[in-house]
Amino acid sequence: MERVLARLCDIVGARATGAAGVRADHGRSEAYHAARPPDLVVFPETTQEVAAIVALCRDLRLPLVPFGAGTSLEGNTAAPHGGVCLDMGRMDRVLAVNAEDMDVRVQPGITRKQLNAQLRDTGLFFPIDPGADASIGGMTSTRASGTMAVRYGTMKDNVLALEVVLADGRVIRTARRARKSAAGYDLTRLFVGAEGTLGVITEVTLKLHPQPDAISSAVCAFPDLKAAVDTAIAIIQSGVPVARIELLDAVMIQGINLHARLDLPEMPHLFFEFHGSRAYAAEQAETAQALAGEFGGLGFQWATTTEERSRLWHARDNTLYAGLALRPGARALITDVCVPISRLAECLVATAADIAETGLIAPVVGHVGDGNFHLLVLLDPESPEEMARARAFNDRLVLRALALDGTCTGEHGIGLGKMDFLALELGEAVDVMRAVKGALDPLGLMNPGKIFRPTPSSDGEQP
CATH class of the missing domain: 3.30.70.2190 (Alpha-Beta Plaits)
Incomplete structure (x- = not known):
């Protein structure tokens, strides 16, 4: 790692580090999963630096984990295989505002609040609000939505185009600024929600909306x-x-x-x-x-x-x-599901009965306009019994949502936590996802260990 750090310093100077405190900060998030720190953290400022870092990691066979604001909830930015964490926080500029066309081009490290502060005088705003002041790159990678999705849609509805560094170091643009296109595969939406497993997003072109009167x-x-x-x-x-x-x-x-x-x-x-x-x-x-x-x-x-x-x-x-205030010293297992709105009352009432029967403290908050709700299961992190009870409850919650033709995650993504549920939800479609992953990242270096488990080899071992 010392030799790798020296190579990274050749690319970004002092903006690469192996300091224990910095590594620890990039191995944890708001998720309940155990911290998984990377071996090194690097802070790029340009697409060219990102491409050079990706090429170095490819040559050295090092895992690469993109990192935004660290607000993910399913261990999406943890580094279970170590490697290099790409903190995109310094890539936080607004690159172009096209007020007449109501769109903006930004770097991925800018947060939604920073973006709206810079748009204030244009009469336009970016409406996607997941609650946390998340980075635009992280919101894109997890297909975020939030409180205003019922009117303005989710990230997949508001991202027009992306610039992405692929696992082989190539830089591509997925689309132009036109509001619609029938030109080839929809690569933009392939990367929206991919959780950094297919490439590193370095620019995002977003739709904007008029500020309401x-x-x-x-x-x-x-x-x-x-x-x-x-x-x-x-x-x-x-x-x-x-x-x-x-x-x-x-x-x-x-x-x-x-x-x-x-x-x-x-x-x-x-x-x-x-x-x-x-x-x-x-x-x-x-x-x-x-x-x-x-x-x-x-x-x-x-x-x-x-x-x-x-x-x-x-x-x-x-x-x-607010939920943590109900049990000082507790941690929260935060989970979410989404069902068709006609089945929402049925799902919530059954879930409330399950909470009462299980004896958990698990406050509910939901974006009920689109059938999505979240639970904060409060537990003693030192109690294996409570964690087991909470995990069993989460399993029942997800299976209940799937039985109602819902999804295992409306917003949080798959990350480390919901890989098995994804297979239950989509079946053989997961094999198609693996094929896409294998085509774009044959060495398996881009945020490895997320979304789905690798296919076992012939002797049953995980590669």
Whole structure:
């Protein structure tokens, strides 16, 4: 590794290190998985540096793990085979804003909040909000979505083109800036969600959206979980273009009251946000409020000022820390599933019963407008019994979602944690993924050990 470090320093100077503290910071994340640090960490600043690092790792047969903001939840950036971590944080520039075409070209290390701060004077914004201030490259690699996906879509809907360094050192562009194209395979979406296993993203061209003239936010309490979910389904099926519709169960409300010093009643809640002209946003809100009343909603509590809205959504974005406030010293096994919205109430009610029977503390928060919900299973990290109970619960949750024609992960990706579930979900399609991986990364160096397990060799050993 000392010789490798010297070679890396020839490419990037002092921006390569083997310091134990830096390595440790790049081996852990918000995930419950054990820390897996790399052997070395390097901080490139240009596509040319990335290409040179990739070529060096190929020549030396070293694993290569891209790293964004470290907010992934399934061990996506862990380094189970060691190797070199590519921290993209210094590649954080806006390269071109095309306001007339409503798109922007950025480097992957810029975070979504940094991007929107730089777009503020253009009248445009980038709406994908996974909660954490994640990097655009990381959001692209995990096909992120979040609270506003119900109106604006996910990363796959908002990425127009990519620049990618392939495992052999070639630099490719997957598309031009045109809003639609029928030119060949859709390579852009091949790399969106690939978790760095096919190449290293070095530029991202994104769609932008007009900043809304008016934004209004509200919360509404419900007598039970089913009533809240049925309201969300009715609002979506009625065609109300709500910008955000988020579910928090009674346990999560207790957590955010503790963490954010709110005083909401400890009942299931829906958090709403409406975008548009003042008249249009008001019309949306009026329709949503009427539908909520039909399902027992206890009335909208409005956040009328910018400060109130910011406080409300800051509390929602920090549900991880709010959940941890319910059990100081605990860690969270964070998981998510997604089902068709017509099956969401069934899935959530069965999951709530499973939580109660298992005796776990597992607050729920969900992007219910698209059938996606998350759980924070709070556990003592030193207790093998609690971890086993939590893992068994997670297994049942995913199998329940798959039985309802859902997916094992709506947002978090596969990473280290859900490889076996991917095989259950997609069957032989996983072999097609392996074939793509083998074609683009025949040495298996790009973020190895993620998404799917290698095919066993003839003697049963893992390569």
